Amino acid sequence: MTHNTEEPLRNRAVQVYNILKKHYPQGKGTLNFRSPLEILVATILSAQCTDARVNEVTRSLFKKYKTAEDYADANLQTLESEIRSTGFYHNKAKHIQESSRMLIEKFDGKVPNKMEDLLKLPGVARKTANIVLSNAYEIVEGIAVDTHVKRVSPRLGLTENKDPEKIEKDLMHIFPKEAWFPINYLLIQLGREVCVSRIPYCEKCPLNTICPSAFTFGKRNQRIKNNKPN
8 A cells, every 4th residue: 555545545434433423422332231240252153143142142141151161051953042032053052162262272261352352263353353442441452353344345436355354454444543433333334234244324424425336236226326416
């Protein structure tokens, strides 16, 4: 990335951040948790699942399982049935149980507060590690790239990459560090409400005047673009 391309990208990133921060003043994570272990489990469950559904499941799950030992000793089939509605429950239950056993064996039953240690846990990639660190310990080492951030970032012209780790590096490069934690949730909010997968609602987007992809998706947006007054 050359200096000639860096400055415009950084300027756009600042614009995106300032506009979204004003549009979503309460922008923050919506997973319910009370401890590092709970945010770890909730984030594992949130893969390909809405936060609302995860919160429904964890309401009872967190009453039953309070420690890493509780998950490690659980009957796997029972745990699977308890998280079934979050989808991919076989893998999620396996990862939760295996991670809990590793927490006991290597980290005294506690969720570690270092990126390199979190990445050793089964089923934990940088996205999950970033969320756990920032929410549980207020440690910001990067930008969590979930499906919404992965979709929205290229549309906004903030990255040309498709790999989550490369997208994260691009975003970290153009956003100031103080924006790393909130921008994740602001982009997620935008992706959930406006910049949806198939045909985004560009007419409702607070970024439609600076987004290079605005009104380029589907017939609805093309019609709106063509009918806009000059």
